Amino acid sequence: MKDAYLVLSNGTVFSGKAIGSVKETVGELVFTTGMVGYMETLTDPSYAGQIVTQTFPLIGNYGVIPEDFEGVTAVRGYVVRELCEEPSNFRSEYGLDGFLTENGIPGICGVDTRELTRILREEGVMNAKIVYEKPETGDFEGADTKEDKQPVSDEKLLNYVVSGVVHEVSCKTAYTEMPETVKHRVVLIDYGAKKNIVRSLVKRGCAVTVVPEGTSAEEVLSYKPDGIMLSNGPGDPAENTYCIEQIRKLVGKVPVFGICLGHQLTALAMGGKTMKLKYGHRGANQPVRDVKGTRTFITSQNHGYAVVAESLKGIGEETFKNANDGSNEGMMYPGKDCFTVQFHPEACGGPKDTDFLFDRFMDMMGGND
Secondary structure (H helix, E strand, O other): OOEEEEEEOOOEEEEEEEEEOOOOEEEEEEEEOOOOOHHHHHOOHHHOOEEEEEOOOEEOOOOEOHHHOOOOOOOOEEEOOEEOOOOOOOOOOEOHHHHHHHOOOEEEEOOOHHHHHHHHHHHOOEEEEEEOOOOOOOEEOOOOOOOOOOOOOOHHHHHOOOOOHHHHHOOOOOEEEOOOOOOEEEEEEEOOOOHHHHHHHHOOOEEEEEEEOOOOHHHHHHOOOOEEEEOOOOOOHHHOHHHHHHHHHHEOOEOEEEEOHHHHHHHHHOOOEEEEEEEEEEEEEEEEEEOOOOOEEEEEEEEEEEEEHHHHOOOOEEEEEEOOOOOEEEEEEOOOOEEEEOOEHHHOOOOOOOOHHHHHHHHHOOOOO
């Protein structure tokens, strides 16, 4: 294996071995805590523009299973402790290194991901790059002293910003998925949608028309939907000004259910604010508390921004909070037939703790009968 180096914008350098496509890359470095589901992570469009670190040490042990793909592969790099080169699973079709190579994803293995995650937790997400020539300066992980640490001068690394990624990962033309028996018609606006959102609606009898992120409110309503689904997606929600304006026109017209980025965009459309989290919520074990009850749900999440619930006072009602940091995890808008959540009810985190939210959406459209 070729030598590779992960260079952080704070000057820290991790050495390892190259996996996947051998090409230099720059991205926002984030970590995810899932023990399983690396294929769902690598095919989640919400990771667009980011280099992803897996905190679980052994990755690739059950190979690559195309049936489990969630969407387009948009990560800019992949970091693991140990890559399993000989997967063992009856559903596996090939190895993870082959998947990374064929999708043009550069990666690095042999990295102390525990130490790397500790840095991100203490200092927050930061930019990083994967290179193949040993940097002349830097604070190498595992060194005895940090006295010689040099500031990073790479402008491309320091100035990188995740931008324009929703348009990048959204579908380009509309398409429809049909159930055996149609109970309701739903338009799903694709900001980087995971496939299981569509599957969760179809199995409940919804004919789902998926439309690109730039679709106007007028065109969405021309499909005469019984409800509108706002999908997950990557990046800073505030930069999607056109999408926000279209949601503002849609809320109150028909029932609306938003997930992840859809949750954030709706809050902005209703006059609220969002903020960037220090290191985000990424993984399948995020606890979420129902603010009006006594339940705590285990959820799957992937986001770096959060809705500021206080900014929607008098407009919306907070429904869920993150049990770890108290950040907002859900809103409802009285009188608007609209509710949104930050987590992924389709992702089976608990494994199906919050699956009932799709049934709530069905009830808003007139029931499941």
